[in-house]
Amino acid sequence: MGYSFKKIEKKWQEIWEKRKIFRARFNPQKKKYYLLEMFPYPSGRIHMGHVRNYTIGDVVARYKILQGYNVLHPMGFDAFGQPAENAAIKNKISPSTWTMRCINWMRNELKRMGFSYDWEREISTCKSDYYKWNQWIFLKMFKKGLIYRKEAVVNWCADCQTTLANEEVIEGRCWRCKTEVIQKDLEQWFIRITAYKERLLKDLEKINYWPERVILMQKNWLGRSEGVEIYFKIKDLKETITVFTTRVDTIFGATYVVLAPEHPLVKKIIKGKTQEKEVLNFINKVSQKSKIVRTAKDVKKEGVFTGAFAINPVNNEAIPIWVADYVLMEYGTGAIMAVPAHDQRDFLFAKEHNLPMRIVIQNPDLSIQDPKELSEAYEGDGLQINSAEFNGLPNQQAKQKIADWMEQKGIGRRTVNWRIRDWLISRQRYWGTPIPIVYCDKCGVVPVSEKELPVKLPPRVRISGRGGSPLNHVKTFVQTKCPKCKGKARRETDTMATFFDSSWYFLRFCSPKHKTAPFNKKAVNYWMPVDQYIGGIEHAVLHLLYSRFFTKFLKDIRLLNFDEPFTRLLTQGMVLKDGEVMSKSRGNIVDPDSIIKNYGADTLRLYILFAAPPETEMEWSEQGIEGAFRFLNRVFRLLEIERGKNQPDLKLQRKLHRTIKEVTEDIESFKFNTAIARIMELVNQLYQVKDTDIYEAVRTTVILLSPFVPHLAEEMWQRLGNNKSILKTKWPKYDPSLLKEESITIVIQINGKVRSRIEVPSDITEDKLKELALNDLRIKSWIQDKPIKNIIVVPQKLINIVI
RNA sequence: GGGCAAGUGGCGGAAUGGCAUACGCACAGGACUUAAAAUCCUGGGUCCGAAAGGACGUGAGGGUUCGACUCCCUCCUUGCCCACCA
Numbered sequence: 001m002g003y004s005f006k007k008i009e010k011k012w013q014e015i016w017e018k019r020k021i022f023r024a025r026f027n028p029q030k031k032k033y034y035l036l037e038m039f040p041y042p043s044g045r046i047h048m049g050h051v052r053n054y055t056i057g058d059v060v061a062r063y064k065i066l067q068g069y070n071v072l073h074p075m076g077f078d079a080f081g082q083p084a085e086n087a088a089i090k091n092k093i094s095p096s097t098w099t100m101r102c103i104n105w106m107r108n109e110l111k112r113m114g115f116s117y118d119w120e121r122e123i124s125t126c127k128s129d130y131y132k133w134n135q136w137i138f139l140k141m142f143k144k145g146l147i148y149r150k151e152a153v154v155n156w157c158a159d160c161q162t163t164l165a166n167e168e169v170i171e172g173r174c175w176r177c178k179t180e181v182i183q184k185d186l187e188q189w190f191i192r193i194t195a196y197k198e199r200l201l202k203d204l205e206k207i208n209y210w211p212e213r214v215i216l217m218q219k220n221w222l223g224r225s226e227g228v229e230i231y232f233k234i235k236d237l238k239e240t241i242t243v244f245t246t247r248v249d250t251i252f253g254a255t256y257v258v259l260a261p262e263h264p265l266v267k268k269i270i271k272g273k274t275q276e277k278e279v280l281n282f283i284n285k286v287s288q289k290s291k292i293v294r295t296a297k298d299v300k301k302e303g304v305f306t307g308a309f310a311i312n313p314v315n316n317e318a319i320p321i322w323v324a325d326y327v328l329m330e331y332g333t334g335a336i337m338a339v340p341a342h343d344q345r346d347f348l349f350a351k352e353h354n355l356p357m358r359i360v361i362q363n364p365d366l367s368i369q370d371p372k373e374l375s376e377a378y379e380g381d382g383l384q385i386n387s388a389e390f391n392g393l394p395n396q397q398a399k400q401k402i403a404d405w406m407e408q409k410g411i412g413r414r415t416v417n418w419r420i421r422d423w424l425i426s427r428q429r430y431w432g433t434p435i436p437i438v439y440c441d442k443c444g445v446v447p448v449s450e451k452e453l454p455v456k457l458p459p460r461v462r463i464s465g466r467g468g469s470p471l472n473h474v475k476t477f478v479q480t481k482c483p484k485c486k487g488k489a490r491r492e493t494d495t496m497a498t499f500f501d502s503s504w505y506f507l508r509f510c511s512p513k514h515k516t517a518p519f520n521k522k523a524v525n526y527w528m529p530v531d532q533y534i535g536g537i538e539h540a541v542l543h544l545l546y547s548r549f550f551t552k553f554l555k556d557i558r559l560l561n562f563d564e565p566f567t568r569l570l571t572q573g574m575v576l577k578d579g580e581v582m583s584k585s586r587g588n589i590v591d592p593d594s595i596i597k598n599y600g601a602d603t604l605r606l607y608i609l610f611a612a613p614p615e616t617e618m619e620w621s622e623q624g625i626e627g628a629f630r631f632l633n634r635v636f637r638l639l640e641i642e643r644g645k646n647q648p649d650l651k652l653q654r655k656l657h658r659t660i661k662e663v664t665e666d667i668e669s670f671k672f673n674t675a676i677a678r679i680m681e682l683v684n685q686l687y688q689v690k691d692t693d694i695y696e697a698v699r700t701t702v703i704l705l706s707p708f709v710p711h712l713a714e715e716m717w718q719r720l721g722n723n724k725s726i727l728k729t730k731w732p733k734y735d736p737s738l739l740k741e742e743s744i745t746i747v748i749q750i751n752g753k754v755r756s757r758i759e760v761p762s763d764i765t766e767d768k769l770k771e772l773a774l775n776d777l778r779i780k781s782w783i784q785d786k787p788i789k790n791i792i793v794v795p796q797k798l799i800n801i802v803i
Numbered sequence: 804g805g806g807c808a809a810g811u812g813g814c815g816g817a818a819u820g821g822c823a824u825a826c827g828c829a830c831a832g833g834a835c836u837u838a839a840a841a842u843c844c845u846g847g848g849u850c851c852g853a854a855a856g857g858a859c860g861u862g863a864g865g866g867u868u869c870g871a872c873u874c875c876c877u878c879c880u881u882g883c884c885c886a887c888c889a
Contacts, residue, residue, distance in 0.1 A: 220885055326887045336889045345887055623828055677826035747822050752870040792869050798821055802869050
């Protein structure tokens with residue numbers, strides 16, 4: 001029952017489409033607003049997370065349209081990727097057919113939600129007119145030396161049969177299938193994102209409207225840390241071990257050195273030593289372990305002595321060199337100086353293997369001098385001891401002095417270490433952008449020339465899911481001519497990681513059909529940067545960091561005139577059911593389609609916006625849906641209330657204008673839940689007034705509601721006698737003179753507790769107010785004859801009498 | 804282990820130094836109806852009290868303030884992010 005949402009929603013969706021109401025036109029005369037939501041992977045069905053994300057965006061888009069902005073609000077599909085291959089194997093259809101089917105299905109679902117997209121700008125990354133430009137950008141980066149191929153220890157997912165970027169390894173597991181990731185030695189393509197690390201860090205300061213925690217996550221991911229590189233000569237060998245430390249103040253306490261098992265010097269220093277075999281066995285054992293086992297908390301740190309010694313350059317002491325699994329090749333130099341008295345990990349390892357300790361920083365609370373008395377490492381500040389000429393200095397000062405001294409003597413150097421690695425982008429997969437590279441026996445690695453783009457993905461490829469890149473088996477693809485010497489050559493068969501595709505799609509939306517470049521420069525410099533970006537927190541590092549990097553690169557090759565792509569970012573909260581994230585594996589999914597069918601898109605939109613503020617998690621409730629539906633019916637019935645004779649009284653006028661003010665401010669600050677609550681209050685009041693002409697009030701209410709429930713608003717708008725779309729009207733303005741009440745309730749407190757309330761004219765003087773308060777009967781009986789110490793008056797609000 | 808959020812009625816949530824619990828859900832009562840649904844109206848933190856009214860009350864404890872859900876300190880719980888990061 002209820003209003004006929006099915007008919008109404010269909011009707012307006014057709015009208016919007018027919019009248020091309022959301023078509024965005026390039027127009028430098030008009031102030032632009034680029035609103036973007038993260039485009040979906042076309043899995044086939046939209047889920048509540050999508051609905052929430054896109055509804056939030058749609059409110060902003062429609063609000064900005066009513067504010068008179070030239071709004072760009074596009075949608076597309078992040079269509080390459082592995083699930084399509086898995087589906088292809090399972091359903092015996094090609095990834096392409098499967099993906100296109102999913103896209104069609106999803107586009108329909110999105111349209112049924114009534115979102116204000118300019119569908120003429122739709123893009124799919126799996127189409128060659130899109131991925132051609134992936135290849136083009138790849139070649140530009142290649143030319144600038146930002147793309148290289150090298151053999152490296154890489155993350156390998158045995159289940160997906162492909163490599164993974166560091167960013168795609170979550171807690172030691174594949175981000176997609178959760179299989180434990182192992183390390184493999186492979187030749188792979190990398191993007192030198194590290195060349196941009198300083199700018200990626202520094203420009204975070206320019207970003208003022210992102211959630212603080214996203215900025216922080218990016219900072220942590222870049223992981224800049226200042227320290228000192230120290231050179232340890234190896235005794236009886238012409239080699240040097242370089243270690244990195246942030247605690248150079250503890251150098252005099254270094255009692256051994258540890259190399260990562262993968263460290264290239266290990267094999268050299270054990271050669272011919274009695275320990276050689278034992279060390280090799282140990283290295284072998286460690287390499288068998290997956291990353292998740294190796295970094296597990298409760299696992300004991302293991303290691304072996306190499307038989308070799310290193311010379312501590314500050315005191316020429318010979319200290320033993322160990323190999324241990326707690327030192328990682330990926331971080332720093334893959335070698336550390338161990339200071340067991342002042343580093344808990346070194347402490348535990350030293351205890352386990354009976355290695356010596358030396359205290360060099362005095363703990364001010366605990367004057368232990370004998371390391372045997374230590375129960376744990378002391379990592380705090382204190383005065384230097386056992387540190388030669390630096391004794392007695394506070395360690396933070398000593399840090400600087402020791403670094404200066406080491407630099408002078410050439411035994412160390414200040415340096416900055418970063419956590420971020422270069423970005424591994426090759427995947428041994430079919431459903432992705434072919435890497436535009438050719439291998440020629442004569443000329444070596446040769447980039448495909450721009451004119452030959454796109455290197456098209458061949459259709460009808462057998463995908464087994466096993467045994468490396470499927471493109472390897474496609475002769476017509478692999479066999480090609482060398483772009484340089486025209487001789488026989490072989491194509492690269494790896495494809496690009498799909499994060500490459502999504503790192504610049506927001507630029508393509510500005511001119512999606514542009515033929516001669518990835519985007520039209522004029523269009524992109526008009527629409528960009530994205531004014532408001534909306535999506536999930538899960539992309540806080542991966543996608544957002546890569547997109548920032550692409551933008552900076554494209555600026556450097558003079559295609560863009562800005563270097564940050566997203567001005568504002570909103571990360572929406574997840575949709576929960578029974579306190580848990582909605583997911584297939586938990587079986588607690590609510591299908592948006594069934595809600596649309598039973599209550600309509602407007603009800604779904606209203607509920608999802610009203611249930612919680614956009615940034616926090618929201619709990620799904622079927623009863624909440626009922627409530628939203630009931631409210632919309634109540635709104636719709638406003639049309640049936642007969643027009644009364646009386647003009648709206650001041651009370652209603654004031655309510656109306658206060659509501660305009662509050663709703664406007666709430667939308668601006670993304671407090672949609674309270675914006676809707678304010679409108680509900682207004683509607684409640686419209687039902688209270690009797691025999692009054694509420695036409696104007698209803699008209700305004702409908703506009704205020706239109707960003708949230710656009711179909712219902714359009715229908716009511718039309719029935720109120722308007723023949724143009726409500727989107728062609730203007731957002732209402734409030735009359736400031738109507739915000740002031742003529743009488744207000746003042747709270748009277750005694751010692752901070754509410755004891756009485758009085759109604760007074762709003763322009764009352766302070767003295768008059770005090771007098772009224774003190775003469776209030778209830779207050780009088782509270783005060784009696786107690787002395788009044790103080791009276792605090794908060795204008796328009798309260799008066800506090802201290803006795 | 805480090806960092807960042809958050810903790811308010813039976814439930815979702817509101818209030819960011821000034822009336823705690825707006826708005827909605829659920830619940831209860833009433834009106835309409837032959838009846839039900841729908842709709843409309845009313846009620847509601849807890850405890851004491853017949854009532855008027857009072858006491859207590861925003862995870863726990865302390866502090867600042869005339870006044871604290873809000874600011875500060877300590878702790879507890881939950882969530883998220885990072886993590887043998889040298």
